[in-house]
Amino acid sequence: MSVVNYGTREITCKIVYYGPGRSGKTTNLQHVYSQLPEERKGKMVSLATETDRTLFFDFLPLDLGTISGFATRFQLYTVPGQVYYAATRKLVLQGVDGVVFVADSQSRQLAENIESLQDLHANLADEGLDPRTLPLVMQYNKRDLPPVEISSIEELDEMLNFRDVPYFSATAINGGGVFETLRSIASLVLSRLSAPAVKES
Amino acid sequence: MAKEPKKKGDSEQEEGGEFDDFMADISQEIAKRVESLDTKPKAPPVQRKKTPAVPDAGLIVEWPNIADRMIEEMR
Numbered sequence: 031m032s033v034v035n036y037g038t039r040e041i042t043c044k045i046v047y048y049g050p051g052r053s054g055k056t057t058n059l060q061h062v063y064s065q066l067p068e069e070r071k072g073k074m075v076s077l078a079t080e081t082d083r084t085l086f087f088d089f090l091p092l093d094l095g096t097i098s099g100f101a102t103r104f105q106l107y108t109v110p111g112q113v114y115y116a117a118t119r120k121l122v123l124q125g126v127d128g129v130v131f132v133a134d135s136q137s138r139q140l141a142e143n144i145e146s147l148q149d150l151h152a153n154l155a156d157e158g159l160d161p162r163t164l165p166l167v168m169q170y171n172k173r174d175l176p177p178v179e180i181s182s183i184e185e186l187d188e189m190l191n192f193r194d195v196p197y198f199s200a201t202a203i204n205g206g207g208v209f210e211t212l213r214s215i216a217s218l219v220l221s222r223l224s225a226p227a228v229k230e231s
Numbered sequence: 232m233a234k235e236p237k238k239k240g241d242s243e244q245e246e247g248g249e250f251d252d253f254m255a256d257i258s259q260e261i262a263k264r265v266e267s268l269d270t271k272p273k274a275p276p277v278q279r280k281k282t283p284a285v286p287d288a289g290l291i292v293e294w295p296n297i298a299d300r301m302i303e304e305m306r
Contacts, residue, residue: 034264034265034268041261062250065248065249065250066250067250070250094254094257094258097257097258097261097262098258098261098262098265098266099265100261100265102257102261205249208249209249209250209252209253212253213253213256213257216253216257216260217256217257217260220257220260220261220264221260221264223264223268
C-alpha cells in the first residue's frame with residue numbers, strides 16, 4: 031500500500047499495467063521511459079522472449095525526485111498477458127496501489143479482454159484487495175487500427191468498464207494517451223495516500 | 232468520455248515535454264495530499280512514566296539525574 035512516510039520522507043506507489051497478451055502494456059512503459067529526462071532515467075527491466083512477448087514482467091522505477099520535501103517514487107510494472115503465466119501475474123499484483131487495464135480495441139480480442147479482466151478481479155481478491163475499490167483506469171489501446179477492425183469506445187466501455195472508472199483512448203505505439211492514462215491513475219492513487227498508522231502505547 | 236490520443240506531430244513537444252507536464256500535475260497533487268495529511272490531528276504525546284519514588288531517602292529517585300550523579304561519583 032502506498033504510504034507517506036514522514037520518518038524517511040518518502041512516498042512510494044506501485045502501479046501495475048494489466049491486460050491480455052499483446053494489448054500494449056509494455057509499449058506504454060516504453061513510451062514513458064522514452065520521455066524521461068536523462069537524469070531521471072533509471073533502468074527499465076524488461077524480460078522478453080525472442081518474439082518480443084513479455085516473459086516475466088517489466089519494471090520501470092520512476093524516480094520523481096523530491097516533491098514537497100518527500101522523495102517520490104512510482105514503480106510501474108506490467109504483467110505477462112498470456113494465460114499460462116497466472117502465477118507471475120499474482121506475484122506482480124502483491125502490494126499494488128493502482129491498476130491500468132490496457133484493453134486491445136480489436137473486435138476479435140474482446141473475449142481476451144473480458145477474460146483478462148476477470149483474471150484481474152480474481153487475482154486481486156486472492157491478494158485480499160477489493161477489486162471494487164482499488165484505483166483503476168481503463169485504456170482502450172490501438173485506436174489507430176482501421177475502424178472495421180476495432181470496437182467503438184462505447185462498445186468497449188459497456189463491455190469492460192463495470193465500475194465506470196476513468197477511461198482513455200490510446201495509441202501507445204506512438205505515445206498517444208499514455209501519459210493521460212498514467213496521470214489519471216497516479217492521481218487516483220495519490221488521493222488514497224495515507225500516513226502510516228500511529229502505534230498506540 | 233474518453234480523451235482522444237495525441238498523434239505524433241500533433242504537437243511540437245520535445246522529448247521530455249510530456250513528462251514535464253506530468254511532473255507538474257503530480258507535484259501539485261502530492262503537495263495537496265501532504266498538506267492535508269499534515270494537518271490531521273496528531274496523536275497525543277506519549278507520557279513518560281515517572282520513576283516511582285522510593286521511600287528511602289538517599290536513593291536515586293529521579294532517573295534524569297542519574298548520569299550527572301554517576302559522573303560526579305567518578306570524579
